Amino acid sequence: xxxxxxxxxxxxxxxxxxxxxxxxxxxxxxxxxxxxxxxxxxxxxxxxxxxxxxxxxxxxxxxxxxxxxxxxxxxxxxxxxxxxxxxxxxxxxxxxxxxxxxxxxxxxxxxxxxxxxxxxxxxxxxxxxxxxxxxxxxxxxxxxxxxxxxxxxxxxxxxxxxxxxxxxxxxxxxxxxxxxxxxxxxxxxxxxxxxxxxxxxxxxxxxxxxxxxxxxxxxxxxxxxxxxxxxxxxxxxxxxxxxxxxxxxxxxxxxxxxxxxxxxxxxxxxxxxxxxxxxxxxxxxxxxxxxxxxxxxxxxxxxxxxxxxxxxxxxxxxxxxxxxxxxxxxxxxxxxxxxxxxxxxxxxxxxxxxxxxxxxxxxxxxxxxxxxxxxxxxxxxxxxxxxxxxxxxxxxxxxxxxxxxxxxxxxxxxxxxxxxxxxxxxxxxxxx
Amino acid sequence: xxxxxxxxxxxxxxxxxxxxxxxxxxxxxxxxxxxxxxxxxxxxxxxxxxxxxxxxxxxxxxxxxxxxxxxxxxxxxxxxxxxxxxxxxxxxxxxxxxxxxxxxxxxxxxxxxxxxxxxxxxxxxxxxxxxxxxxxxxxxxxxxxxxxxxxxxxxxxxxxxxxxxxxxxxxxxxxxxxxxxxxxxxxxxxxxxxxxxxxxxxxxxxxxxxxxxxxxxxxxxxxxxxxxxxxxxxxxxxxxxxxxxxxxxxxxxxxxxxxxxxxxxxxxxxxxxxxxxxxxxxxxxxxxxxxxxxxxxxxxxxxxxxxxxxxxxxxxxxxxxxxxxxxxxxxxxxxxxxxxxxxxxxxxxxxxxxxxxxxxxxxxxxxxxxxxxxxxxxxxxxxxxxxxxxxxxxxxxxxxxxxxxxxxxxxxxxxxxxxxxxxxxxxxxxxxxxxxxxxxxxxxx
Ligand SMILES: Cc1cc2nc3c(=O)[nH]c(=O)nc-3n(C[C@H](O)[C@H](O)[C@H](O)COP(=O)(O)OP(=O)(O)OC[C@H]3O[C@@H](n4cnc5c(N)ncnc54)[C@H](O)[C@@H]3O)c2cc1C
Ligand SMILES: Cc1cc2nc3c(=O)[nH]c(=O)nc-3n(C[C@H](O)[C@H](O)[C@H](O)COP(=O)(O)O)c2cc1C
Ligand code: SF4
Ligand code: SF4
Ligand code: SF4
Numbered sequence: 088x089x090x091x092x093x094x095x096x097x098x099x100x101x102x103x104x105x106x107x108x109x110x111x112x113x114x115x116x117x118x119x120x121x122x123x124x125x126x127x128x129x130x131x132x133x134x135x136x137x138x139x140x141x142x143x144x145x146x147x148x149x150x151x152x153x154x155x156x157x158x159x160x161x162x163x164x165x166x167x168x169x170x171x172x173x174x175x176x177x178x179x180x181x182x183x184x185x186x187x188x189x190x191x192x193x194x195x196x197x198x199x200x201x202x203x204x205x206x207x208x209x210x211x212x213x214x215x216x217x218x219x220x221x222x223x224x225x226x227x228x229x230x231x232x233x234x235x236x237x238x239x240x241x242x243x244x245x246x247x248x249x250x251x252x253x254x255x256x257x258x259x260x261x262x263x264x265x266x267x268x269x270x271x272x273x274x275x276x277x278x279x280x281x282x283x284x285x286x287x288x289x290x291x292x293x294x295x296x297x298x299x300x301x302x303x304x305x306x307x308x309x310x311x312x313x314x315x316x317x318x319x320x321x322x323x324x325x326x327x328x329x330x331x332x333x334x335x336x337x338x339x340x341x342x343x344x345x346x347x348x349x350x351x352x353x354x355x356x357x358x359x360x361x362x363x364x365x366x367x368x369x370x371x372x373x374x375x376x377x378x379x380x381x382x383x384x385x386x387x388x389x390x391x392x393x394x395x396x397x398x399x400x401x402x403x404x405x406x407x408x409x410x411x412x413x414x415x416x417x418x419x420x421x422x423x424x425x426x427x428x429x430x431x432x433x434x435x436x437x438x439x440x441x442x443x444x445x446x447x448x449x450x451x452x453x454x455x456x457x458x459x460x461x462x463x464x465x466x467x468x469x470x471x472x473x474x475x476x477x478x479x480x481x482x483x484x485x486x487x488x489x490x491x492x493x494x495x496x497x498x499x500x501x502x503x504x505x506x507x508x509x510x511x512x513x514x515x516x517x518x519x
Numbered sequence: 520x521x522x523x524x525x526x527x528x529x530x531x532x533x534x535x536x537x538x539x540x541x542x543x544x545x546x547x548x549x550x551x552x553x554x555x556x557x558x559x560x561x562x563x564x565x566x567x568x569x570x571x572x573x574x575x576x577x578x579x580x581x582x583x584x585x586x587x588x589x590x591x592x593x594x595x596x597x598x599x600x601x602x603x604x605x606x607x608x609x610x611x612x613x614x615x616x617x618x619x620x621x622x623x624x625x626x627x628x629x630x631x632x633x634x635x636x637x638x639x640x641x642x643x644x645x646x647x648x649x650x651x652x653x654x655x656x657x658x659x660x661x662x663x664x665x666x667x668x669x670x671x672x673x674x675x676x677x678x679x680x681x682x683x684x685x686x687x688x689x690x691x692x693x694x695x696x697x698x699x700x701x702x703x704x705x706x707x708x709x710x711x712x713x714x715x716x717x718x719x720x721x722x723x724x725x726x727x728x729x730x731x732x733x734x735x736x737x738x739x740x741x742x743x744x745x746x747x748x749x750x751x752x753x754x755x756x757x758x759x760x761x762x763x764x765x766x767x768x769x770x771x772x773x774x775x776x777x778x779x780x781x782x783x784x785x786x787x788x789x790x791x792x793x794x795x796x797x798x799x800x801x802x803x804x805x806x807x808x809x810x811x812x813x814x815x816x817x818x819x820x821x822x823x824x825x826x827x828x829x830x831x832x833x834x835x836x837x838x839x840x841x842x843x844x845x846x847x848x849x850x851x852x853x854x855x856x857x858x859x860x861x862x863x864x865x866x867x868x869x870x871x872x873x874x875x876x877x878x879x880x881x882x883x884x885x886x887x888x889x890x891x892x893x894x895x896x897x898x899x900x901x902x903x904x905x906x907x908x909x910x911x912x913x914x915x916x917x918x919x920x921x922x923x924x925x926x927x928x929x930x931x932x933x934x935x936x937x938x939x940x941x942x943x944x945x946x947x948x949x950x951x952x953x954x955x956x957x958x959x960x961x962x963x964x
Contacts, residue, residue, distance in 0.1 A: 156560070156561070354588075354589040355589060355591070356589055356590065378564045379564075379566055381564075381566075381581075381582070382564070382585070384582055385582060385585045385586055385589060385591075385594075388586060388591060388594035388597065388598070389586065389589050389590075389591040389594055391594075392591045392593055392594045393591070433553075479553060480552070480553055480556065
């Protein structure tokens with residue numbers, strides 16, 4: 088079995104799978120069980136400052152959306168940071184870390200945007216023996232209304248300032264957790280880096296309303312007739328998170344900034360994809376909340392099978408491997424020509440590809456009286472829509488046309504040379 | 520004129536070669552990649568899953584199905600084999616409808632369980648085509664004798680070898696596999712799967728196979744105890760119950776297990792002789808298999824007769840349905856009185872039965888069925904167990920981890936007390952005994 092040990096900003100863990108700061112890491116009972124199940128580390132549920140703990144709603148705090156067969160693919164929550172006393176959390180963190188010295192123990196923090204507040208809490212956290220801290224600049228509801236969480240994460244100057252305080256008042260590595268509720272994710276990442284952050288983690292949840300009850304006209308989840316927007320997470324947010332991770336990884340200014348990838352990770356493959364786009368490790372919340380701690384076993388076995396099959400000996404061989412291939416649109420090769428191809432042996436003749444192409448794409452699929460569906464190479468623009476709507480895996484594939492052959496759609500010879508938009512004759516600002 | 524279903528008496532070549540091939544092909548075709556993904560997608564990854572509890576070897580079913588879903592079927596196979604090294608055979612022969620699939624929550628929800636058995640086959644077939652997933656621990660210097668190369672003996676030998684012990688397996692027959700090779704219905708284990716599985720299992724190393732060597736026949740238990748650090752008995756049930764009906768000794772009245780063994784070993788099914796009218800007496804898996812396979816060999820009429828009611832039959836509902844779907848007629852509540860015939864069987868006379876005060880009695884009404892071949896399938900019994908071992912219910916008495924009344928001897932599978940007589944149960948018992956032998960031997964040293 089491959090060696091999955093991970094070293095993220097100097098913090099070691101037996102595997103790169105950490106539980107994100109959220110209910111799964113809310114207390115000692117959970118975290119012990121998570122470690123027994125095999126999780127490599129946890130980011131403890133966000134702590135606030137000393138004093139009366141915050142309160143949560145007492146009605147439903149989650150909403151969700153499903154794919155077919157009632158599989159939860161998007162989760163929305165209006166939970167706040169920990170609602171348990173600070174001292175109790177600190178005691179528990181210390182006890183668990185003592186008993187699991189090989190696991191990563193990160194403490195998530197959110198206190199008011201004042202130097203004194205941070206200066207006060209950092210030493211007491213350090214006292215627990217935790218391996219690092221994560222600054223929660225991401226929570227998009229409730230706490231943001233009080234000037235914390237996303238309210239800080241949306242202002243790069245605040246991020247830089249608070250990060251600098253933390254680096255000044257603790258020796259622990261500092262991870263800055265970013266909110267996706269922002270236009271350009273590179274700005275907060277750069278700010279964190281300027282403040283001296285050891286890493287950023289992303290994404291926190293996305294502002295969302297999951298559904299509206301059409302009998303009562305209330306957004307769900309509904310508390311006594313009203314609803315508030317919450318934070319969205321789960322498999323549905325993975326593409327958004329992946330892009331944001333890639334944006335930071337391929338931004339020259341933050342190219343050396345370590346990233347902990349979060350957002351919709353449910354399987355080993357999701358995790359490996361985040362790592363390939365630059366994440367040094369990953370964090371998981373919704374998948375554990377949906378299926379329980381045991382899912383980490385599939386992540387561990389899957390990643391090690393993948394690494395064995397690819398003769399990789401360390402997870403660092405995956406990290407960042409896809410970053411050089413993540414480009415801007417204008418870099419893509421316009422001389423690359425492909426055509427869809429239907430495998431008639433696999434086709435079950437449902438006609439979905441036809442409906443999609445005929446009604447909404449390029450009328451490039453023909454249908455015979457006896458329901459044979461075929462791609463018309465002289466019409467196909469290789470958009471990939473048919474591949475995506477076909478219910479049978481691998482039934483439709485995209486085949487590259489060899490250089491030198493004729494593209495039946497344009498009548499032109501497929502050229503071997505790479506050529507992109509910047510040099511295209513139709514581009515008014517072509518550099519050629 | 521070539522033979523067909525109507526040819527009188529007992530005859531070979533009742534069918535054409537393609538019909539034999541067709542009749543004895545896989546009962547359930549293996550899943551394609553696409554089918555496996557669709558089937559796996561239905562699993563809810565239940566907490567403390569009921570299916571897992573219902574599996575005698577406690578395979579982590581939700582985990583292996585999730586591993587299939589995420590495109591890592593080899594990891595799924597690992598999950599299966601780490602609990603059940605004969606997971607490949609079990610995927611084919613387990614009566615899943617009374618084990619894991621019976622309790623699947625999707626059986627509760629929709630009356631259609633997740634296809635656990637077929638998914639298990641999907642994962643294990645893939646891995647078995649590649650390599651053996653495990654390697655042995657460092658040599659412990661301990662030697663263990665395993666008697667019987669059936670599922671119990673093989674599972675025990677494998678687990679012992681995995682833990683670094685050196686194992687010698689003795690079997691009375693010329694091939695390994697036990698009833699996997701000689702008993703299981705042919706359409707459940709096609710393409711010589713039982714032998715490939717034995718070869719694959721043994722490729723872990725450290726296991727020496729001694730065939731044609733029977734305990735009690737030159738091989739004494741005392742000598743084994745002297746030469747080895749521990750002994751495991753997995754000798755199955757090699758005796759058969761007598762019918763105790765008049766005319767039982769007539770020609771063409773046979774034990775079903777012998778008929779099945781001939782069938783499993785026949786290089787050409789066309790050479791097997793089967794009656795035009797076949798009667799099978801019994802209500803278990805053996806009876807069903809003998810009846811169904813007689814039908815598949817081209818018998819015109821096959822009747823299974825069981826002395827009690829449908830609900831008491833040990834063959835599952837699924838097995839009974841399989842039999843009837845193949846054209847076997849099942850008669851319940853009837854017991855054989857005598858086999859009629861002049862030298863060879865021609866018919867069997869039965870009496871209807873009912874239960875009076877908890878006792879099975881004949882009602883007095885009788886009927887006769889034509890039979891030019893009669894198969895007896897009324898249960899197998901323990902035979903050849905070493906003297907001196909305590910018995911319980913006609914089987915070798917063992918505790919929860921397989922230890923017999925002799926502290927140096929363990930036993931498991933059909934020959935041992937407790938558990939159902941199933942392949943998967945034999946595997947579980949062989950494995951657990953191996954773990955206990957390991958614990959005992961390593962504690963001593
Ligand atoms: C016809 C039939 C169909 C069946 N179908 C199914 C099915 O579909 N599904 C299912 O789960 N179970 C089925 N079973 C039951 C299953 O086959 C047994 O429960 C299982 O094989 C028991 O394994 P075992 O290792 O205990 O014994 P066996 O498989 O009987 O193996 C015992 C081995 O010990 C050897 N042996 C015996 N005596 C000696 C001796 N004195 N010295 C040396 N070696 C000896 C034998 O040669 C044999 O190889 C079926 C059984 C029969 C008879
Ligand atoms: C109920 C709930 C509570 C959360 N609480 C916190 C929190 O206290 N601090 C924090 O940094 N993130 C919190 N998060 C965000 C998660 O840590 C994570 O960033 C987000 O859910 C995306 O990951 P996922 O798709 O794996 O769930 C919470 C998420 C959920 C669902
Ligand atoms: S998940 Fe548990 S705590 Fe939450 S509503 Fe259901 S029963 Fe109550
Ligand atoms: S969508 Fe796929 S399966 Fe359906 S007709 Fe098109 S190619 Fe065939
Ligand atoms: S009971 Fe059924 S749905 Fe639940 S884990 Fe087992 S196979 Fe999956």
